[in-house]
Each structure stands twice: as C-alpha cells, then as structure tokens.
Amino acid sequence: MTSTETADMFSRIILQHLNSGFLSVGIAFGSTTGLFQAMENMGEGKTSQEIADAAGLKERYVREWLGVMVTGKIVEMDDESETFNLPAHRANVLCAKDKFNTGTYTELLPLLCQVYSPITKCFTKNGPRGMPYSSYTGLHELMKKNTRAKYSKLPNFITSVKEVRPLLESGVNVVDIGCGDGFVVCRMAEAFPTSEFHGVDISEEAIISARNEAATLGLTNVTFHTHTAARLPAYWSELFDYVIACDTIHDQAYPDVVLSEIRRILKPNGYFSMMDIMAESKITDNMSNPIAPMLYMTSLMSCMPLSLYFENGAGLGTMWGKDKALGMLKSAGFQCITVAPTEDELPDYHYFNKKV
Structure with a gap:
C-alpha cells in the first residue's frame, strides 16, 4: 500500500x-x-x-x-x-448524572498515570509480571462513579432478549459475579422483588459499599458475599437460575476457571448474561472503533497487568474481543444464543448464554 x-x-x-x-x-x-x-x-x-x-x-x-x-x-x-x-x-x-459522562471518564487518564513508571518496568523481560490492585489509588471510587453513570437506569440487557424479563418476574435465584458496589444488582432487586439476588466480589471494600446501598434502599431480597470468582462456595452448585457479569470477565486472572464456576452454579438450562467491552479479537478489526486507542491503553495500564500480576494470570485485557470470548464460552460449556450491542452510550456486547 x-x-x-x-x-x-x-x-x-x-x-x-x-x-x-x-x-x-x-x-x-x-x-x-x-x-x-x-x-x-x-x-x-x-x-x-x-x-x-x-x-x-x-x-x-x-x-x-x-x-x-x-x-x-x-x-x-x-x-x-x-x-x-x-x-x-x-x-x-x-x-450528566443519569447517563454516560465523558467528564468523569477523563479522570481515568491521570489516575492510570500514577502507575506509568511501574508499568514501564513490567515491559522489561525480567520486570514484574503485573500490578496489584493496591497500586491504583482511587480506582474503586472512580469505577463506582462510572458504573452509576453507565447503569443509572435499569440495565437494558434485561429487555434486550426476550427470555430475561419473564425469568426475573417469575421469581428466580440470580447472582452478579464481580458486583462491585452492588449498584446494578440493587437496581434489579428493586425492579423484580419476587426474585432473590446475590452479589459476589473479591473486594471487601466494595462489598461493604454494596451492603450499605441495599440497606439505604431498604432491599430485603439481595445478599452480598466476599469471594473470589474462581472459587465460589461448593454448596452453590446448580443453585442459580440466572448469572450476570458486567465488564468483569476480561479482568479475571483465570477467566476460564471463572466461566467454569459460573456453569457449575447454574441450574440445568440456566442462563448467563455476560456484558463485556464491544471489541473484536483482531486489532485491524477495531480500526473503525473511534475509542479503540483509549480502550487498548486502559487495558495496557490496568486490566491486563492486574490479571498478569497473579501467577499464570491470563492477561486477556480489555480488548480480548468477540471471537475469543465466544471460544471461551463454548469451551466452558455454554451455548451462546445471541451476541448484540447494548444501547449504552459506551456500549458493550451482551453475550446471552444457556448452560448446555
């Protein structure tokens, strides 16, 4: 050329x-x-x-x-x-307080730059594998603000496929893997009082915030747990009708194990909604995405090194993309029924799956 x-x-x-x-x-x-x-x-x-x-x-x-x-x-x-x-x-x-807020998202840039020098050391052959979460001062609070902006209303993945709303209205057991401060699962618990909701996160700080959120809203149908997603309670096997994971699977050190755990805790023919970054697995297929450089840089400075910090961490990164995601879902024992963009101003792919 x-x-x-x-x-x-x-x-x-x-x-x-x-x-x-x-x-x-x-x-x-x-x-x-x-x-x-x-x-x-x-x-x-x-x-x-x-x-x-x-x-x-x-x-x-x-x-x-x-x-x-x-x-x-x-x-x-x-x-x-x-x-x-x-x-x-x-x-x-x-x-804006009730939708995607570009002002808030720009705060991510200086926050990530606090690890600029350590990340350069990760590049070197004998340097650190990755970065611990504790290195990112203020990241939890910023993600909390961004999540609230993105999911200020009832998440649209609930209405994007025909199976979800009737399921939630019928009264089922639901768990949010990587729930953070519980904002999303609390919105769902408010809207569907006949269902029982659970939230799981590895961060005790996030779980405390989630419990406070539920208490403030007076919710009695949501419970929060501090667990690693790669090792959920043994008694949860085939306990849940529906599992959700919002922008969390690509961050996992062991995403294949997490997906296997999600399949284990689902009832036969249970459903799994995985929201993850709307990206393609090949770099050149992301050329038309106007914010691809921002997403790749976010991956380079946070999502990827956070995963690689753990021994044999996968380091999928933010831009693992649809092809890789579909392959991992199939390997874990899921049938992906649909993949469609969410209607958010910063859209995800909604991978709607059934346990097989």
Whole structure:
C-alpha cells in the first residue's frame, strides 16, 4: 500500500494527539474539582474570580485552567468583559448524572498515570509480571462513579432478549459475579422483588459499599458475599437460575476457571448474561472503533497487568474481543444464543448464554 503521507503531515498528527492528551487532563481537572458543575449552575458570563468563588477554589489556578478550556474549545470567553461560559449542551455532556459522562471518564487518564513508571518496568523481560490492585489509588471510587453513570437506569440487557424479563418476574435465584458496589444488582432487586439476588466480589471494600446501598434502599431480597470468582462456595452448585457479569470477565486472572464456576452454579438450562467491552479479537478489526486507542491503553495500564500480576494470570485485557470470548464460552460449556450491542452510550456486547 502506497502512502502519500509525509513526515511533516505525520508530525502534525502527533502534535494533535499530544495536544488532545493534555486537554483531556484539563477536562479531568474540571470534573474532579467541580468546576464544570459550578459553571453549569452559574449561567452565562462569569469572571474567573466568580467561578473560583462558586467552586471554592483559588482564582489563579482557575484562571489558568480556563486558558486550557478556552483554547481547547470547551469553554467560551467574551474578550471584552473577560467572562467565561460553559454552553448548556456542553455542560450536559460533561456533567450528566443519569447517563454516560465523558467528564468523569477523563479522570481515568491521570489516575492510570500514577502507575506509568511501574508499568514501564513490567515491559522489561525480567520486570514484574503485573500490578496489584493496591497500586491504583482511587480506582474503586472512580469505577463506582462510572458504573452509576453507565447503569443509572435499569440495565437494558434485561429487555434486550426476550427470555430475561419473564425469568426475573417469575421469581428466580440470580447472582452478579464481580458486583462491585452492588449498584446494578440493587437496581434489579428493586425492579423484580419476587426474585432473590446475590452479589459476589473479591473486594471487601466494595462489598461493604454494596451492603450499605441495599440497606439505604431498604432491599430485603439481595445478599452480598466476599469471594473470589474462581472459587465460589461448593454448596452453590446448580443453585442459580440466572448469572450476570458486567465488564468483569476480561479482568479475571483465570477467566476460564471463572466461566467454569459460573456453569457449575447454574441450574440445568440456566442462563448467563455476560456484558463485556464491544471489541473484536483482531486489532485491524477495531480500526473503525473511534475509542479503540483509549480502550487498548486502559487495558495496557490496568486490566491486563492486574490479571498478569497473579501467577499464570491470563492477561486477556480489555480488548480480548468477540471471537475469543465466544471460544471461551463454548469451551466452558455454554451455548451462546445471541451476541448484540447494548444501547449504552459506551456500549458493550451482551453475550446471552444457556448452560448446555
């Protein structure tokens, strides 16, 4: 393939990527400090001092940040009055509480950069296998915010295939593998009070949050457990009618073992909904995905090294893709009935499976 790209053209492309990277960190500052939220509530035409006062921050830092936002075409500025405005449609994208929030997701970039130097050591042949979860300060809280944004309403995988809603309405046993702070399973427990729900996570911190969530909502049909997904209780064999796993299988150190455990705890002909990143297994098949570089980098700096940290960890990574996922599901003893994108603004593939 002949390319007409010159070194100068490529240099400009790299400069654009570099500029966007720095701008992303600026957007993260606006989300973390509450500056976007303050500007959303203030209306038009406020000075840097007024914005700083509203957010409870130092004016000089806010003024420099506004320089980033104006030149990055995020915030608008009136040159004569030296006032700043965050248009309503932009505020809706950056501050949304009931849907995918790009402002919150930019916070992932500086958080992951705290392990930049250690990850470079993982590259070396004699370096560490991977990174422990304890190295990622603040990751649990950020994932909690992102999960709540993504699943703010009843998860649409419940209505995306015809079998799920009638099943949940009939009164069944359900377990969420890798439930985190329990947000998703609590939404389901609210909506389907005749079913019994369980949540499993390896993090005691997450399980405490999940129990608090259930208590706040007054739910009596959901129970949370601290277990590793690769070794679930022996007495759970054929206990559950329906298992869900939301963006967790690719993170597992031993995903093949986890899938086998899920099959073990399902009743005969039970169902398993696996939500995972909407990606293809071949790199070139992801070229049309506009956020593929972000997903691969997230994988490189968190999902993959977290899995590889364990002895013989699989290190599937975020972008393991549909072909590999279908192969592993089949090997574990599942019949994949459908694979379809969810309707989220950051969609997953919903792999809907039956135990065979």
